[in-house]
Every structure is written in structure tokens, then in C-alpha cells.
Amino acid sequence: MNLTTPFTEAVGIEVPLICGAMYPCSNPELIAAVSAAGGIGIIQPISMSYVHGHELRAGIQLIRGLTDKPVGFNAIVEKSSKTYEDRMKGWVDIALEEGVRLFITALGKPDWVVEKVHAVGGVVYHDVTERKWAERALEFDVDGLICVNSRAGGHAGAKTPAALMDELGDLGVPLICAGGVGGPEDFIDALKLGYAGVQMGTRFIATTECKAHDDYKRAIVGAKADDIVLTEKISGVPVAVINTPYIEKVGTKAGPVMRRALRHAKLKHYARMYYSLKSVFQLKRASLQGMNYKDYFQAGRSVDGVTEVEPAGDVVRRFAEAARGA
Secondary structure, three states: OOOOOHHHHHHOOOOOEEEOOOOOOOOHHHHHHHHHOOOEEEEOHHHHHHHOOOOHHHHHHHHHHHOOOOOEEEEEOOOOOHHHHHHHHHHHHHHHHOOOOEEEEEOOOOHHHHHHHHOOOOEEEEEEOOHHHHHHHHOOOOOEEEEEOOOOOEOOOOOOHHHHHHHHOOOOOOEEEEOOOOOHHHHHHHHHHOOOEEEEOHHHHOEOOOOOOHHHHHHHHHOOHHHEEEEOOOOOOOEEEEOOHHHHHHOOOOOHHHHHHHHOOOOHHHHHHHHHHHHHHHHHHHHHHHHHOOOOOEOOHHHHHOOOOEOHHHHHHHHHHHHHOO
């Protein structure tokens, strides 16, 4: 199988494999290791600054000291507040100044990101879960789509990889399969469906470079697809997590008051903000400090393909070798 795709050509990489941006797991060493091996790691600016302690420019320069290969940047473009929007615009400017040319946007209108990135010859891919969001993103001239399916970790979609390809395959832009890729066979299957690449998160948490706690990595290695459940208690909308004893104890549904608030036209923004602020601290503690904390381990159904903790570069090379031989 030839690994050259419209995505690899556009971003200048050898293997059509993205290490997706993850809060709180996207540390500079993990990002650099994936890029150095021929894939591409994605910077998550909130993780960089507020979890791993690097001012964004310094963090990007740290990555550049580890590899000169391309890296990407995750821009959440949701207009939650003017302060946040201004901060994200500043982060995007820094990333562009430091030579980043792939941007992955989500949760809002990517128009201003596209304008800035296209002005310097970069590309923008936007997260989508169904056709209406894909068509809306294409109105803003994004270059490709990250197709988040039902097997993804975090905020998963509702459709299978095959169903999303059937739904979006005629849109004329490269599509990236996000979710359900834990082993080389999954990678090969996604490329055979017609995807121009895959995005993985869960697989890269269980690597030596990722600074997630060993409890988190062991939980991923030990879990099966049936152990992944959706909880509303992180952000107010379903998020895929490992079904730990704590999850079983507290349940997965928002309480009646919060359910009403999440459906209310004027209150839903504040309800989502409450959940988001709460989850920032919960996910950080659980991911970095382990099972002593009664919190959440985000993961997708791709855990089925994760059988050991290994170097991130080995993951990229192993997947690439398997695909080239397919």
C-alpha cells in the first residue's frame, strides 16, 4: 500500500498518521516523537501551558529542538468568551510565527484561522461528526475534514468510520478517520475505506513519551471496547471514558437540574462552562496523578488494539510497515 495521500503531500509528512491533540496528555516530547517518526503530532495549547508548564512559544521551540519535522496546532474556535477568543488568536499567531503550517480547528467557525493560515501557505482541517457540520466548515474554505466517529475517545461522534466515509466522501476534500484506530489493521482498514489519513489519541497515551500516569496507561492496555462508556458528567454532553469503579458508582447521566439547564436556551452556555471548568481539573488530576483520584480516564474503543506501552515512534513505524506490506 502506498502511504502517499493528499494529506501527506499537503503537510509534508511520510506517514498519514496524526497524534491528535489531547487535554491533558499532549506533552512536547510525545508530539515530537510522533513527528520525528514520520507522522505528525498536534500541539494542544492549553495542555502545553497549563498542564506541562511551557509558555507556548517556548514549548514549540522545545519541540523544534527534538525534531525539525512538521507539527500541527489545535485551535478550538468556540466563542465561549472574548478573553478566550483573544487568547486563542494570540496562540495561533505564535504558532504561525514558529513555522506551524497544519491547523486543526473545532467547535466553531474556523474562518479567521483559515484566513491567517492560508495567507502563509498552510492548511486547515476541521473536526466534524456529520454532513451538516462538514458543509458548514467547507463554506469557510477549510482544506480537509477530521471525521470523528463513534469509536473515538473524548467527544465521540455517532457514526461508524464506514458510514462517515459514505456520507462525506463526495465533498471533494481529504478526509481523516478519527476514532477506532488502535492497531495496524485498523489503520489499514481506514486507508482502504478511502481516508487520506487517521488520527489517533488513545493509542498514543499508552506510550513511553506521554506523561500520563502509569495507572492511566495500564487502564488503556487492560481495557476492551466494551469497557468504554459515555458520561455526561465531564462536559454535559457524552464523553467516552473507561468504565472504572468510580464511574460505576457515580453513574454517567447529568442530574435533573443540569439536564434542564443544558437544554435551556439561556442557561446552557453557563451549564457547559460549569462542566468544562470542573473537568479541566478532574482530567488533569486523574491523567497525571493516577487512580488515587476519583476522576475520569478518557479513551476510545480503539483500546481493543492497544496491548502494551511502547515508544511513540515505534507505533508510527510499526503501523507504516504493516500498511506498506498490505
